Amino acid sequence: MSSPVLRLSGITKRFGPLVANDAISFDLARGEVVALLGENGAGKTTLMNILFGHYVADEGVVEAFGKALPPGDPHAALEAGIGMVHQHFTLADNMTVLENIALGTQKLNAWRLDRTGARERIEKMSFDFGLAVDPMATVGSLSVGERQRVEILKALYRNAKILILDEPTAVLTPVETDALFATLKLLVAQGLSIIFISHKLNEVMAVSDRVLVLRSGKLSGERVTAETNRSELAALMVGQEVEPPPVPPVAPGELQFVLNSVSTARRASGTALDRTTLSLRGGEITGLAGVSGNGQATLAALIAGTEVPTAGEIIIRGTAARDWSPRAALGAGIGRIPEDRHAVGTIGDMSVTENVIAERYRSPRFSRRGFLDWRAARKFAEQVIADYDVKCPSPEARIRLLSGGNMQKLILGRAFDEEPSVILANQPTRGLDVGAVSYVHRKLLEARGRGAAILLISEDLEEIMALSDRIIVMSKGHLSAASARGERTIAQLGELMAGHGVEAA
Amino acid sequence: MRLEPKTAPSLIVTLLYPVAAILVTFAITALLVLAAGASPFSVFFLVWKGAAGSQFALLETLTRATPLIFTGLAVAVAFRAKLWNIGAEAQLYIGAVVTVVLGTGALPLPSFILIPVIMVAAMAAGALLLLGPAILKTRFGVDEVVTTLLLNFIVLLFVSMLLEGVLKDPMGMGWPQSSRVIAEAQLPRIVQGRRLHYGFVIAIVSAVIIWIIMKKTALGYEMRAVGHNPQAASFAGIPVNRVLMKTALLSGGIAALAGFSEVSGLKGNLTLDLSPGYGYTGIVVAMLAMLNPIGVVVSAIFVAGIFVGADAMSRTAGVPSYIADVMVATSLLTMVVALLFTRYRLRWK
Numbered sequence: 001m002s003s004p005v006l007r008l009s010g011i012t013k014r015f016g017p018l019v020a021n022d023a024i025s026f027d028l029a030r031g032e033v034v035a036l037l038g039e040n041g042a043g044k045t046t047l048m049n050i051l052f053g054h055y056v057a058d059e060g061v062v063e064a065f066g067k068a069l070p071p072g073d074p075h076a077a078l079e080a081g082i083g084m085v086h087q088h089f090t091l092a093d094n095m096t097v098l099e100n101i102a103l104g105t106q107k108l109n110a111w112r113l114d115r116t117g118a119r120e121r122i123e124k125m126s127f128d129f130g131l132a133v134d135p136m137a138t139v140g141s142l143s144v145g146e147r148q149r150v151e152i153l154k155a156l157y158r159n160a161k162i163l164i165l166d167e168p169t170a171v172l173t174p175v176e177t178d179a180l181f182a183t184l185k186l187l188v189a190q191g192l193s194i195i196f197i198s199h200k201l202n203e204v205m206a207v208s209d210r211v212l213v214l215r216s217g218k219l220s221g222e223r224v225t226a227e228t229n230r231s232e233l234a235a236l237m238v239g240q241e242v243e244p245p246p247v248p249p250v251a252p253g254e255l256q257f258v259l260n261s262v263s264t265a266r267r268a269s270g271t272a273l274d275r276t277t278l279s280l281r282g283g284e285i286t287g288l289a290g291v292s293g294n295g296q297a298t299l300a301a302l303i304a305g306t307e308v309p310t311a312g313e314i315i316i317r318g319t320a321a322r323d324w325s326p327r328a329a330l331g332a333g334i335g336r337i338p339e340d341r342h343a344v345g346t347i348g349d350m351s352v353t354e355n356v357i358a359e360r361y362r363s364p365r366f367s368r369r370g371f372l373d374w375r376a377a378r379k380f381a382e383q384v385i386a387d388y389d390v391k392c393p394s395p396e397a398r399i400r401l402l403s404g405g406n407m408q409k410l411i412l413g414r415a416f417d418e419e420p421s422v423i424l425a426n427q428p429t430r431g432l433d434v435g436a437v438s439y440v441h442r443k444l445l446e447a448r449g450r451g452a453a454i455l456l457i458s459e460d461l462e463e464i465m466a467l468s469d470r471i472i473v474m475s476k477g478h479l480s481a482a483s484a485r486g487e488r489t490i491a492q493l494g495e496l497m498a499g500h501g502v503e504a505a
Numbered sequence: 506m507r508l509e510p511k512t513a514p515s516l517i518v519t520l521l522y523p524v525a526a527i528l529v530t531f532a533i534t535a536l537l538v539l540a541a542g543a544s545p546f547s548v549f550f551l552v553w554k555g556a557a558g559s560q561f562a563l564l565e566t567l568t569r570a571t572p573l574i575f576t577g578l579a580v581a582v583a584f585r586a587k588l589w590n591i592g593a594e595a596q597l598y599i600g601a602v603v604t605v606v607l608g609t610g611a612l613p614l615p616s617f618i619l620i621p622v623i624m625v626a627a628m629a630a631g632a633l634l635l636l637g638p639a640i641l642k643t644r645f646g647v648d649e650v651v652t653t654l655l656l657n658f659i660v661l662l663f664v665s666m667l668l669e670g671v672l673k674d675p676m677g678m679g680w681p682q683s684s685r686v687i688a689e690a691q692l693p694r695i696v697q698g699r700r701l702h703y704g705f706v707i708a709i710v711s712a713v714i715i716w717i718i719m720k721k722t723a724l725g726y727e728m729r730a731v732g733h734n735p736q737a738a739s740f741a742g743i744p745v746n747r748v749l750m751k752t753a754l755l756s757g758g759i760a761a762l763a764g765f766s767e768v769s770g771l772k773g774n775l776t777l778d779l780s781p782g783y784g785y786t787g788i789v790v791a792m793l794a795m796l797n798p799i800g801v802v803v804s805a806i807f808v809a810g811i812f813v814g815a816d817a818m819s820r821t822a823g824v825p826s827y828i829a830d831v832m833v834a835t836s837l838l839t840m841v842v843a844l845l846f847t848r849y850r851l852r853w854k
Contacts, residue, residue: 056852072852306740326742338740347734358730358741367723374721 003066005030005193006051006082006162011060013046020046021057022217028162033184033194035204035225037237038214039405039433044197045087047214048164052084053077064162083155084164087171089147093140098122100139101154125156129186130179143293145176152183163187164195169203170431173291173459181207199237199433201230213237234434245441247467248449253282254317256453257303257334257422262312264298271295271477273302275312278472278479280422280453285444286482287468288457291497295477296457297339300426303455304336305329316422330359335420335452337411339427341404345411348400352392353381355399356414384413389439405436412443423447423454429463441467461490475499522843530836537831541824548822555817556810562817564701568771570802570809572597572780574708575763576787577794577801578715583756585719585796586728587735588639588749592653593760594784595660596631600761602664603627604768605672605683605775608690616689623690624707624765631761632754634660639753643746657784665777672775683775692770704766709802711759716798718755728752760784789837795844808833 004027013021020043028034038044049055051062053074062069064080091100102118122135131149139147148168155163169177184194184207198204204211205225213221213236221236257280266272271294278299280286290296301307302314305326314321316332329336338344346355357366357377366377381395388409392402399407408428415423425444429437444467448454458464464471471488473480473496480496488496535545556566576593583590603626612619634656641647667673668681676684692703719725727748730738739745767779790808794800815829 304740305742325744326740327744330742336740343734344737344740347730347737349733350730354726354730358738358743361723361726370722370724372721372723372726 004028005065007063008047008051009061009063011047011050011057011062013043013050013055013057019217021050023060024214024217024219025060026212026219026222028193028195030193031188031191032210033188033196033208035208035211036195036197036214037199037201037204037211037233039199039237039435042214042237042433043217044214045166048084048166048195048197051077052082052164078158081159081161082164083158083160083162085148085151085155085166085168087166087168089151091139091147091150094138096136096138097133097142097150097153098135100150101135101157105158121157122153125153128190129156130183144171145173145179148172148176148180149183156187160192162193162195164197166197167199167431168196169198169200173293174461175291177203201233201237201434204233205230237434245438245445245466247445250283250448250451250469252284252469253451253453256280256282256317257455258313258315259302260313260315262302262309262314264302264307265310270298273298273477276477276479278455280455282421282451282453283448284469285448285454285456285467287464287471288455288474288479289459289461289464289471289493289497290474291459294474296426296474298477299474300339300424300457303329303334303422303424304338304426305334333418333421335415335418335423335447337408337415337423337425337428339430339457341407341411346399346407349398351396352385352390352399352402352410353377353395356381356384356410359414360417380417384410384417388413388443405432405439408432408436408440412440416443416447419450419452420447421452423452424457425454426457427459428456429458429460437463461493465490465493473497519847522847523840526839526843527836529839530832533835533839534828534832537828538824541828543822543824548818548824548828551818551822552811552814554814556814561699562813564696564699566806566810566813567705568701568809569813570805571702571705571708571770572763572767572783573786573790573805573809574705574712574802575766576760576783577790577805578708578711578787578798579756579758579760579763580787580791581794581796581798581801582715582719582728582759583635583752584791585732586749586752587732588642588752588756589650590635590638590653590753590756590760591650591788592635592638592656592784593756593763593787594780594782595653595657596634596757596760597764597767597780597784598660598664599630599634600627600764601768601775601779602667602672602764603630603761604690604765605686608686608769609684610687614689616691619689620692620769623769624762627761627765628758631757631759631764633757634761635753635757636750639750643749661777664775668775668777674774681777685773686769690769691773692766700771702766702770704770707762707766711762712798712802715755715759719798724748724751760787763787786833789833792837793840807836811836 006028009025011021011024024047036044046055050057053069053072053076056072064082069080070076098115098119101122119135125131126133131153133146133149139150148171168180172180188194196208208225211223211225211228211233212219213233215237223233259276259278261275261277262273263275264273273295288296298307302309305324305328308324314324321328321332342348357380361367361372366373378395384390385392385395390406390409392406428440432440444454444456456464456467469485470482471493472482473493475497476499531549538545538548555562557563576597579593579596580590604623607623607626612622614622635653638649638652638656641652642649665681668683672683674682674684695701695703695705727743730743731745731748735745763783768775772779786808790801790805793804811832812829815826818824819826
């Protein structure tokens, strides 16, 4: 190895009493992919924000190409050739790819964009690195995977030599993930260095040369990828071995929830349902696999009550529902875990207490004649915090301050409180660390054990296969026939996900 | 130069910054006073004396604060649910019109029945006036900033038409003014021989009621949830559109009470200069109070004090009373900056 392109020495960052990064040091060599692995809240993002100059470290130095970076200056980091692709994209939707990429690279007093030059450069880069995207398309019309390519191109356009990718696969389909990995290989071959932040073990194993594991702010281990394995990394990450959840046999029960030939309104965005039929039985987990954007969102919205059927029936325990709404769904005993816990599942600026009562504040338990019983609400919040092992400073804390895993536990506590007979779990473990994932899985299996009918929507095929009693694949708005546990192989499911053999019913 | 978020703002800092904001406001206005050729200290002293230096001054300030409490509350309620009601001025005038229509002899009722009837009718009119923009917003996505703002001018012209027509005082020597409300429709004075009237008490009671609604009731909870995150509120089963309607009814109703209180308690009749922009100043009052209903009372008295004090000061010191507008506007800006600094730290780099 030659001299490192990037060196972090003794980085420490405290937020009040919390030590987010504790004396972290590591080197990054030219042409190397280093994975930064850790649970949510382990301090990965904080470390990268220090590196990129968004935060100022309390102690420690960041050196790029042998020169110390001035702390707290993203501009200097950019100048030094560090490019960051954030988890949440920073693109202007109503502008074209070209404009987004060139934005900020030209002098402010330049009269107009040098479009031809910029376009040629972008097209060459996208060809060289397999980052296919039309420079003239507006960003708003692109898929999530394409937007990520734009973010990477943006960094490369600024001559980045070190690329930081923060949870890049969290938003990608399996196919897009593979394409991203191929691109990373091409970039590394060109001499770029990459820091790949993730909590997904298989991806880290697939893409990195070296793995750094963070646990509660400390560097808990450093391994050469070729010389380690998943269980060792998992152990370093959570401090204990993790096992797949045991799935005890449960006899399927009564039909709890049926969609009978249901259609939804066609909109400009999103896939509409067209005469979709689906039945969920008690004591059974039905796994819905599929690449995102194939109608899962509409199906989930329909079950959650935020979408109404234009034709067909929703039948709950034998009775057709009328006036479908979120309140009707809750009243029918449907527990709902939404896909996006930040934007839909919680109200960030309200307290934990205010959030846990959101689905039931009008019930006699929490209100009398229009007045809320804050004591009962607080008691409920404390009960959820205790029962679901939520780490939070107090029930009065704004829920925004909680980590993703703790937020999800509160959502589970809220959804499972009155033992719902039907459960909609939409991407319930996306973005969660290993510990929180197994916790969510345990809770879903517990609900299955007491006879709930569960629809598990996930893009993680392993999760679907591990938990589901029957698996349905969704493609282009249509559902495949159900297969029993272990009946179809990954390859067969993959075929269905790609749209082969899902009949247009 | 850039901003870095503070992790945990301390209580002292949270309290100190507003004080600093007021000091900065005085410093900035002091420069203008100097430019007008007067001594800032004597001017500020005269403003203070004019606003609170005597029983008369203090009561005058509270009188002026009364409509501002109503409009400030109306704005605070609406803004909490992120319903941008810029139309408190129009709702105030509609409340005043209803007061004049019912209070000039149309209903021969005793005072203790007539006044509540007028209040309810005025509130209903103000509520309905804001319901239109709220329906347009929830049904068709029409921006309520535009509709409520423009309604102000429409309503003012409508009032002007009424004052030249059906509501014109036959004894008014041709002036565009309404007849005076009958004695039974008048709010009594709190102190004999002074202008402060029971409208002030109604305003304080309204503030307490709004505070209770916001803090203790399911409706207040719904309004805050809808204001913070309508998507999550809707997912949780909160009927977002219905909550916005209720918010509009409440906000418009309270704003209309400002018009009722000014006519019934102070002026006695309706003219086109009933409100020197109380509806707009209500926005400043609500923002200064950080949308807190009790804070609205404090900030309304503060703003009214500056206006009343500046009037008195200009008579003696010869500095134009427009300095009051500058002070109020500056205090809003410095307060916004102070709020920013309680949450962020400035880095020079």
